[in-house]
Amino acid sequence: MENQGKYDTAKQVAEGVYQIQIPTPFSVGPVNVYLVEGEQLTLIDAGPLTEEAWTALTDGLESIGYRVEDIRQLVLTHHHVDHCGLLERVRKASGAKIFSHPLAVPYVELHESFLGFHDRFFLDLYRESGVPEEKLSIIRKFHKLMMTFSERSRIDGLLKHEKPVPHLPEWQVLYTPGHSQSHLSLYRAKDRVMIAGDHIIKHISSNAFIEPPRDQSRSRPLTLVQYRTALQMCADMEIDLVLSGHGDPVHNHRELILQRLQKNWERTDTLRRLLADGEKSAFELTALLFPTLYEKELPLTLSETLGHIDLLLILHQLEIKERDGVLYYSL
Incomplete structure (x- = not known):
């Protein structure tokens, strides 16, 4: 259908599925949300909490013959603010029920005790990684970003792996962690369509x-290991069309997944080369791996480095020494 509104962003992408492109203030660019027709009209993700995003959502819905008030339920692929920021505004306008993975709940409901734990976790992680004290202000900035581009909402129902989506019996929930601990994808077997959130993206590696971790007594999740496992699960599935949270649809999911998995091993090779001349902290390795990006995108780049360190540790290819509270890695 033709979009007559300000934002030319809405289009049908599969049977009963419409993509609406929502602007974001982040470097990742626009986010794709999806409207799914079924027993109940369902919105998959909601975009960030900005007026531009709200206008794009309402214009997009109008262009395909719906209003926000028509939405009966909302399914969240994961809790990052570019996907969940408008949840409460949509809920208030429509009365829609919101469904997610259990681990999204403290982020969406902004539990105070969890947010305190969240910030302490990153403070300890960054210090252990050798991040200089003057750069630890990034934790406050990250917290402010969460509070600016999302607002407290509530989760009405929890979704489980390989169970159907409520009121969308053709769609199956898949737990696909890695990019986020709360990440879900949705799969419809009859036409082999997957709504993948940020799990599989064509133009960038998630x-x-x-x-x-889900509670303070556990070690941090090995997110890259999780991500690789979830990718391999999808590679074993018959999928003809992947509808992503950002960018264009994916038609060759197995080829793309194989490329992503191989790039992980190439990066571990790079880490080994960087460690050939002596021990380094995770922060020092991050600065070497991402010299033009690490200061601007420290949480993302440090996560990449730590994920690949995890792979090498699992293979017993690194040794760790602790000195003055900082972990140093060597071959």
């Missing part, structure tokens, strides 16, 4: 972002 960052396996380091996040706190």
Whole structure:
């Protein structure tokens, strides 16, 4: 259908599925949300909390014959603010029920105790990684970003791996962690369509972002290991069309996944070369791996480095020494 609104962003991408492109203030660019027709009209993700995003969403819905008030339920692929920021505004306008993975709940509901744990986790992680004290202000900036581009909402129902989506019986929930601990994808077997959030993206490799464990008694998740496992699960599936959270659809998911998995090993080779002349902290390795990017995108680049360190540690190819509270890695 033709979009007559300000934002030419809405289009049908599969049977009963419409993509609406939402602007974001982030370097990743626009985010794709999806409207799915079924027993209940369902919105997959919501975009960030900005007026531009709200206008794009309402214009996009109008262009395909719907209003926000028509939405009966909202499914969240994961809790990052470019996907969940408008949840509460949509809920208030429509009365829609919101469904997610259990691990998205403290982020969406902004539990105070969890947010304190969240910030302490990153402070300890960054110090252990050798991040200089003057750069630790990034934790406050990250917290402010969460509070600026999302607002407290609520989760009404929890989704489980390989179970159907409520009121969308053709769609199956898949737990696809790695980019986020709460990440879900949706799969429809009859036409082999997957709505993949940020799990599979055509033009960029999804960052396996380091996040706190589900409770303080556990070690941090090995996010890159999780991500690789979830990718391999999808590579074994019959998928003809992947609808991503950013960018264009993917038609060759197995080829793309193989490329992404291979690039992981290429990066571990680079890490070994960087460690050939002596031990280094994760922060020092990050600065060498991403010399033009690490200061601007420290949480993302440090996550990439730590993920690949995890792979090498699993293979017993690195040794760790602790000195003055900082971990140093060597061959």
